[in-house]
Amino acid sequence: MLGMMLVKEVKQLLRERSELLTLLLMPVILITILGSALQGMTSPGAAGAGQLEAAVVIEEPLDVSLAQFQDLLEAEGMPPEMQETLLEEAAAVSVPEMFTEMLQSLEEDGVLEVSIIDDAADVPDDAAGVWEFDEGYRVDTWQQMFLQDEVPEPVIVRVDSQLGIIEGITGAFFEELNWQKEAAYLAMQEETPVPEAVQTEVETRQLDNRSVITSFDYYTAGMAVMFVLYTATFLASTAHTERRTYVFQRLLTSNVPLWLYVAGKGGAGVLLALVQLTVIFSFSSLVFGVSFQSLGLTAVIALGLALTVGSLAMLLTAVNYRLRNEQATALFASAGVTILAFLGGSFFNVSQLSETMAFIGRMLPNGAAMQSLLAVMGGAGAELIYPMFVSVFAFCILCIVAAMLVFPRKEDV
Amino acid sequence: MLEVMDVTKTFKERTAVSRVNMYIEKGEIVGLLGPNGAGKSTTISMISSLIAPTEGEIYAGGFSVKKNRTTIRRMIGVVPQEIALFQDLTALENLRFFGRAYKLKGSELKERVAHVLDVVGLTERAGEFVKTYSGGMKRRLNIAVALLHEPELLIMDEPTVGIDPQSRSYILETVRELNRTKNMTIIYTSHYMEEVEYLCDRIYIMDHGEIIAAGTKHELKAMLMEEDSIVVTLNQSADQLAEALKARDDITRVHVSGHEAVIAAKKDAPVLETVIQLTRKNGVELKSVEVRSPSLEDVFLHLTGRTLRQ
Known part of the structure; x- marks a missing residue:
């Protein structure tokens, strides 16, 4: 009987074009639009991030670098007076010091909290971004600046999900630096060509060696966990129609138990949500190259999310029957899903707004599932998705118990 | 076959049905006549075990409806006033779905579905979606679903509302045929007196939740012989x-x-x-x-x- 109800729900959905449009086409369209529009930002949540913890690793002290540079100048056969002049200029245009100075001014503005350290091993665990200036970086940049040598190796910037703002700071600094340098050469009106820019690219790596999350990754997770909730409202809505048109009463007179009917809605929710997630993930993977790294973990997350949808469908069905209308479902579809999606981080990373928002997001099943999906996309292992199951399990239990309490016990429906 | 004894149904402060008494013999077609809001559908719902009476008892085939709900439901077929069908499924899919709900399987299900489609004259259109059917065809399919498990007692709640005369005539003939060939006991509610007069052996007239008259059509008309x-x-x-x-x-x-x-x-x-x-x-x-x-x-x-x- 349960299988028969599942088949019926699937057939009904496949024949409801407007619902199919909402459940499958809309998320795909939004992933395309939002993913493309915010493609430059690897973390769409960066804007408005508030105060971030950051660290600058300068592996070599300035005087050591100056001494090395002096050795080089001597080896080039440069006169001592000229060496002294160049060393003074070199000290004034040392990139790590200039960069640190800029970060400190940002710190004063309350944007960042910066730690300056000399060993990468000492980077604080909660640092959202780390700039690493390797040994020899200064000397390389001075050689390029004053001796027209090769462009030095780029600065290594390590980031977590705050990459948007970290990358922005890095880009702005080097653009400014190069522009100043170019302007200085032009002011001198020398015929020598303007040297190459110090740095045009930043080599970014994810902290703990995970992959960087792209905007397509982010919105694939965000839209999937949001639109899957509409499956629950679709099922609750069909349940209301079945009550209104006497189909439910007909099922009762054919001895179908109440619990089986409600469980059928739950089971259909699980099945349809799994199909929906498979379609969305497959689309994103094929069209935008979104990689889920571990298919097994992705399937486990999808199952957790599908269970959430199933239990939610049961609750909404029960509420519809209790109230004898579908206003609650309509309200949930219009406002509830949007609020859950916002708090869960489907639109942008609200966890950066405050600790409270981050906590709320983690507690919501859609938010927890989204965090888990992003973690898996970034290459995380199973340990990062365990917390999701606490919120999913709690949510499912709550919904099922509430559905049992709310659904009219007597068959006077 | 059916005994309704002093049944009352109250919804909050409104009494929908008050102290109704009815009896129906096996093989009878009994009409329940009354205007909209007279209490016919509430009475039908209580007989069908869908709602419990506030007071009184109902027995079908010797079983208390209140205490033997499962048994009663196997015994009865209900044709609701509404088109209680899945509009996005075909007639065949609807019949198979409800057939399985009635625990029919395999060849038995197949045979029963084919039979009821034949009874209501929809065999040729069985593969079409219900939403594409005319009002009359939907009503016929609505009846077919109630016949799937061969009920002893068929309860029809205004089965001809809003349909064309041709479909109405077809439905009335189907009801007569079922009663004649299967000796099926039928409760037929309507506010079309000509239907009740044509079909029913005995008639109960309801108004404001009460039975105000009962008898054969001749007995009822005899009230006006003077x-x-x-x-x-x-x-x-x-x-x-x-x-x-x-x-x-x-x-x-x-x-x-x-x-x-x-x-x-x-x-x-x-x-x-x-x-x-x-x-x-x-x-x-x-x-x-x-x-x-x-x-x-x-x-x-x-x-x-x-x-x-x-």
Whole structure:
């Protein structure tokens, strides 16, 4: 009987074009639009991030670098007076010091909290971004600046999900630096060509060696966990129609138990949500190259999310029957899903707004599932998705118990 | 087959059905006649075990409906007033779905589905979506679903509402055939008295939640044997004429509906002559006059002072 109800729900959905449009086409369209529009930002949540913890690793002290540079100048056969002049200029245009100075001014503005350290091993665990200036970086940049040598190796910037703002700071600094340098050469009106820019690219790596999350990754997770909730409202809505048109009463007179009917809605929710997630993930993977790294973990997350949808469908069905209308479902579809999606981080990373928002997001099943999906996309292992199951399990239990309490016990429906 | 004993149903402070008593023998077709809101559907829902009576008992096949819900539900087939079907599924898919709900499987299910499709004349259209069906076809399929498990008692709640005369006629013939060939016991509710009069052996008339009369159609009509029923149609409102007629002793009732007046008068009273005189006196033109034998409609009018469709 349960299988028969599942088949019926699937057939009904496949024949409801407007619902199919909402459940499958809309998320795909939004992933395309939002993913493309915010493609430059690897973390769409960066804007408005508030105060971030950051660290600058300068592996070599300035005087050591100056001494090395002096050795080089001597080896080039440069006169001592000229060496002294160049060393003074070199000290004034040392990139790590200039960069640190800029970060400190940002710190004063309350944007960042910066730690300056000399060993990468000492980077604080909660640092959202780390700039690493390797040994020899200064000397390389001075050689390029004053001796027209090769462009030095780029600065290594390590980031977590705050990459948007970290990358922005890095880009702005080097653009400014190069522009100043170019302007200085032009002011001198020398015929020598303007040297190459110090740095045009930043080599970014994810902290703990995970992959960087792209905007397509982010919105694939965000839209999937949001639109899957509409499956629950679709099922609750069909349940209301079945009550209104006497189909439910007909099922009762054919001895179908109440619990089986409600469980059928739950089971259909699980099945349809799994199909929906498979379609969305497959689309994103094929069209935008979104990689889920571990298919097994992705399937486990999808199952957790599908269970959430199933239990939610049961609750909404029960509420519809209790109230004898579908206003609650309509309200949930219009406002509830949007609020859950916002708090869960489907639109942008609200966890950066405050600790409270981050906590709320983690507690919501859609938010927890989204965090888990992003973690898996970034290459995380199973340990990062365990917390999701606490919120999913709690949510499912709550919904099922509430559905049992709310659904009219007597068959006077 | 069915006994309804002193059944009352109260919803909050509103009494929908009050102290209803009914009995139905095996193989009977019994009509439940009454206007909208009379309590017919509530009575049907209690007999079908969908709602529990506030007071009283119902027995079907010797089993208490309250205590043996599962047994009763195997015994009855319900044709609801609404089109209780999945509109996005085909007729065949609907029948298979409800057939499985009735625990039919394999070849038995296949045979039963084919049979009921044949009974309601939808075999050729079985693969089409219900939403593409006409109102009459939907009503026929609505009946077919209730017949899948071969019920002993078929409860039909206004099964011909809103359909064309051809489909209505088909449904009425189907009901008669089921009763004749299968000896199926049928409860048929309607506010179309001509349907009830055509189909039913016995009739219960309900109004305001109560049974106000019961018996065979001849017994019910016999209530009016001492009266003549005359229908007159005028070229204008019949209100003025009605007032004048009501003042006469040999006229028992007058019911006006627009230009038409239904007059109940004592047997053999000279009503025609009176009507002609009064129309002339009031300057009203008489368009037609019909003297007819009492109908169930007249019985209802006699009992309630209202017509069934009011």
